Amino acid sequence: MTIRLGYACINLSLQQDKTGPRFKALTAKRLSTMEPKDRRPHLDQVARNNLKTVEAILRWNAEHGIKLYRITSELIPLATHPVAAEWNWEEDLAYEFAEVAAVARATGARLTTHPGQYTVLNAKDPEVLAKGVEDLVYHARMLELLETGPESGMVLHIGGAYGDKDAATARFIENFRHLPTTVADRLWFENDDMTWDTSEVLAIARTVGRPMVLDVHHHRVLREDDWYPWLEQVLPTWGDVRPKLHFSSPKDGARSRSHADLIDPHDFGAFLDRVAHLDIDVMLECKSKDEALLQLRTDMAAHEKGAGLA
Secondary structure, X not given: OOEEEEEEOOOHHHHOOOOOOOOOOOOHHHHHOOOHHHHHHHHHHHHHHHHHHHHXXXXXXXXXXXXXXXXXXXXXXXXXXXXXXXXXXXXXXXXXXXXXXXXXXXHOOEEEEOOOOOOOOOOOOHHHHHHHHHHHHHHHHHHHHOOOOXXXXXXXXXXXXXXXXXXXXXXXXXXXXXXXXXXXXXXXXXXXXXXXXXHHHHHXXXXXXXXXXXXXXXXXXXXXXXXXXXXXXHHHHHOOOOOEEEEOOEOOOOOOOOEOOOOOHHHHHHHHHHHOOOOEEEEXXXXXXXXXXXXXXXXXXXXXXXXXXX
C-alpha cells in the first residue's frame, strides 16, 4: 500500500534561485488603463511564463518522487475577468498547455485544483452564482487542456449557510444539477472549518454522486469525534478513483484554523499508523509547501515510518 504526498501551487525550492521559475500576475487595474488590443501581449506573456513554471515544477516533482500537485487558480491571469474578455487564452496557449500535458503524462503527475472562497455554488445572489459557475468552467477547461482524466478534479467547499442550512443544501444540489457535465464530473467536495462539517458534506456528496475530500484538520476544528470512522464512509464515494485527503497541522493550538508552516511529525505519524494499509493521496496544506513535504519524509524515516510513503 502507498501513501502519496503532495503540495499546493508554489515550489519554494525552485524559488531559492532568484532567476528560477516563479508565477507572475497581472492586475485588472493595470490592464484597464490599456486599449483592449494592447492587453493581449501582456496576458500572453504572463500566462506562458506561468505554464512554463508549472512544467518546471512537474519536472522537479518527478526528480523528488512527488506525484500529487495542485495547480494555482491564478495560472491564467484574469481568465474570467471582463478586462480580458477579448482574449482567447485557450487558442493562444494551446501549444503551451500541450507541452505541460506531455510532461504531466510522462511523469505520472496527478493534477488537481481548488477554486477559491468566492466560488460559491449555493449563493442566493444570481450574479454571485453565475460568477462561481464561470470560475468552475475555467478550472475544468484548464484540466481538459492538460489532458487529464477523472483522477484530476476540482476541490470545492459547499459555501455559506445563509441562516438556513436546509435551504442552502437544497440550493447547492439544485445548482449542481444544472452545471455542464464537463464541470460536474470534475467536482470533489470538502468539509470546511467554519460551517459545513464532515457529516453534512458527505451527505451532499452521496446525494449528487461525487467524491468527498476529507480534510482531517478541518474535521478536528469543527467536530470532537474521531475522524477515522468518517474516512471509512468517505472512501466509497471515490469509486474507482484513488481517494484524496487533506492534512495540515494547526498553527496555534489543536483547534486553531490557521495552518502551520510544517507538518507535526508526531501527529502525522499517528495519522499514518491508521491509514498505512490504504492506497491514498494526501495533500499537505502548509505554508512551507514542498519544503514541508521533504521535511516530513525525513521525519517519518527517522521514526521508521517511511515505508509505503511517497
